[in-house]
Amino acid sequence: MKRIVIADDSATARMFIRRCLDIIGLGDAEIVEAEHGKEALAAAKAAPTDLLLSDLNMPVMDGETLLKWVKASPKLSDLPVVIITSAGNPAKEKELLKLGALKVLNKPVAPPMLMDALASFLDD
Amino acid sequence: MPHQETATYKAMLDATRQTFENMAFVEVTEQSEELAFESPTHATWVSILIHDPLQGEVRIALPSALLTNMTADMFGIEIEEVSESQHQDIIAEMLNTLAGLFMTNLIPEDQTYQLGLPEHGEGPVPENEENAIVWNLQIEGEPLLIVANGNGFSAYNN
Numbered sequence: 001m002k003r004i005v006i007a008d009d010s011a012t013a014r015m016f017i018r019r020c021l022d023i024i025g026l027g028d029a030e031i032v033e034a035e036h037g038k039e040a041l042a043a044a045k046a047a048p049t050d051l052l053l054s055d056l057n058m059p060v061m062d063g064e065t066l067l068k069w070v071k072a073s074p075k076l077s078d079l080p081v082v083i084i085t086s087a088g089n090p091a092k093e094k095e096l097l098k099l100g101a102l103k104v105l106n107k108p109v110a111p112p113m114l115m116d117a118l119a120s121f122l123d124d
Numbered sequence: 125m126p127h128q129e130t131a132t133y134k135a136m137l138d139a140t141r142q143t144f145e146n147m148a149f150v151e152v153t154e155q156s157e158e159l160a161f162e163s164p165t166h167a168t169w170v171s172i173l174i175h176d177p178l179q180g181e182v183r184i185a186l187p188s189a190l191l192t193n194m195t196a197d198m199f200g201i202e203i204e205e206v207s208e209s210q211h212q213d214i215i216a217e218m219l220n221t222l223a224g225l226f227m228t229n230l231i232p233e234d235q236t237y238q239l240g241l242p243e244h245g246e247g248p249v250p251e252n253e254e255n256a257i258v259w260n261l262q263i264e265g266e267p268l269l270i271v272a273n274g275n276g277f278s279a280y281n282n
Contacts, residue, residue, distance in 0.1 A: 011210065012217040015199065016147070057220070057239055086224030090233040106228065107221040108146040 002029040003047060007040035007066060008055040008084075016109060017053055017084065023111040025122065037061030041069055044076055051121060056085035056096075064096065071100040082117055084109050127257075128154075132230060132277050136259055136270060139225035143218055144263065148194045152268060155260040169249050170215050172223050173240035177231060180274025182223045184215070185249040190266045191215055216242035222270075230280050 004021065008014050014033050021029065029050075034040035037054065038061040044052055052070065056063035063083055070076045080102040085092075093104040103117040115122070127133055141152045169185035188211075195214045196203045219242050227237045252258060252271050257278070259270040 010213055010217040010220070012147075012198070012214045057241070059241065086221045087227075087237065087239050088224065089228045089231070089236060091236045095236070107224060108143060110146060 002026065002050040003032065004029045004051045004053065005032045005034060005040050005043045005049055006053045007034040007037060007058065007063065009035050009058045010055070013055060013084075013107070017114075020109055020111045020114045024115040024118070026118075035060075037063060037066030037069070040066055044070065044079060045073075049076075049079055051118070052079055052081045054081060054083055056083055056087050056092075064099070067096065067099050067101055080121060130278070131280055132257060132272070133259070135229035135280075136222075136226050136257075136272065137261075138229055139222050140259070140261060140268075140270060142225055143222040144268075147218055147221065148198055150194065150263050152261050152263055155262050155267075167247070167249050168211070168215060169245045170212075170219050170242050171245075172219050172242045174223065174227060174274070175238040175240065177235050177237060178274060178276025178279070180272060180276055182219065182226065183250070183271045183273070184219050184222065185267075185269040185271075186215075186263070187266050188246065190263060212244050216244065230277070 006014050006017050018031060021027065032043045034043050036058045040052065040054060054063040054066055067081050070079055070081055083096050083101050083104045084107060086107040088104050088106045096104045105113055105117055144150050144152045166188045167185050168188045168191050169183055171181050171183040174180045174182065191211060192203055192206050195206045195210050198214060199210060220239065223239055231237060253273040255275060257272040261268040261270065
């Protein structure tokens with residue numbers, strides 16, 4: 001079973017992402033929810049994790065800082081990170097991809113968008 | 125140029141429609157005149173600051189009862205089960221999404237922008253600044269008011 005960490009300070013956003021995961025066939029994955037980057041980082045370190053879906057704009061630790069921590073961690077550097085944000089545009093997307101994000105998606109997230117972003121992940 | 129034909133107006137209208145239709149499955153339509161809130165003390169509003177490349181604020185206000193109905197539908201629960209935190213979280217997340225889409229629609233692709241964290245209010249909707257841009261919209265016959273305060277937005281109309 002895959003283990004997926006969702007980091008977003010909004011319960012609504014986490015609910016939407018969960019629904020999308022369910023629709024694209026990841027409903028049986030173990031989903032761990034985190035309200036900010038620091039909590040997500042701890043969750044990702046706590047057990048082998050297959051995917052991290054993170055918002056950008058969060059209190060305590062934002063998504064960009066989380067991405068930097070993940071990519072700098074020898075234990076987590078291979079963890080695929082997808083950023084799902086309302087503050088994304090081509091310039092920001094370029095920055096985040098350079099930092100190691102697998103994909104950058106704009107809210108509102110929809111199942112086809114997530115399915116496309118996770119195509120390689122879903123094939124495994 | 126009429127207000128409704130400016131790039132700023134269209135950017136916000138598209139962002140609002142996309143947000144509400146995708147997240148709440150409700151249709152947003154334009155109003156020629158501002159719809160009055162049945163009671164100003166029963167409105168919920170939330171605002172978000174935009175930093176760089178312009179300084180501004182986007183605020184959204186709608187009747188609290190409409191928001192409660194939407195929240196129940198979105199979470200798949202009864203109206204009586206809607207909690208205050210769900211109520212506030214949904215409108216904050218919708219504004220966050222809407223503001224992001226608005227800025228993405230408005231500014232050039234090579235520019236980044238930053239959004240603040242949403243702030244809530246209930247009761248009388250705050251008065252608009254003198255140079256505010258106002259979108260009078262409706263959902264299912266109920267008012268949906270969107271206001272952008274700040275000098276920078278209209279600079280993108282050209």
